[in-house]
Amino acid sequence: MDHQKPCSSNINCSQDAEVRKGPWTMEEDLILINYIANHGEGVWNSLAKSAGLKRTGKSCRLRWLNYLRPDVRRGNITPEEQLLIMELHAKWGNRWSKIAKHLPGRTDNEIKNYWRTRIQKHIKQAENFSGQSSEQSNIIDHHQQGCSSSQINNNYNNDAADNNAMDNYSPPSYSGNMETFQPPFPTESNDNIWSIDDLWSLQLLGGE
DNA sequence: AAGGTTTGCAACCGCATGAAA
């Protein structure tokens, strides 16, 4: 992604004085990192203002949580993580934030993207190959037809099953296909224009 | 090499929920 292009997709460019949209620039990232390092997270709307960012609080929060946080891990979803994602998804459906809580350093957005771009696609391909098992195609259909999370919850389980369920849980629908499932590695996506490490070291150098 | 298509991901949007006033 080209984070350097200030207004490439900025619909609000004309009224740019107010709210910026679109990709974050390195400068904005640095401002946000710096500000949070010095003042903590606080209320996002006022944080955005105080930091001098022409962004909504929502946008700042998202950028921080999904990208800038020091503990966020990006790229290289391990086979273990992948398996866990599949198990938890089979159990909870599209409850991405809930799934993300079981994968330290991973964000709901990343897991959601990963599911949609890799796993879902691969399951669909496998299904086309093997004439498909009924249970599995049900799950895929749910996502293709955009079923609501409440529907998913009815089909799978609810929060009560939360923590100890994993002990006696066996993945209902994917296990049969794990044989044919080729993890689409490498999933390296660290080739950002600049790395978060870079930003943090910049922050540490110039920070305060 | 050029143009078209597909893929992957960052970011936005709308809605739901909860806390504070």
Added chain:
DNA sequence: ATTTCATGCGGTTGCAAACCT
């Protein structure tokens, strides 16, 4: 009890990069 505001969530979109013809 009601309203307002902030946050969190899931779905969706836009676009650059990668791939294909």
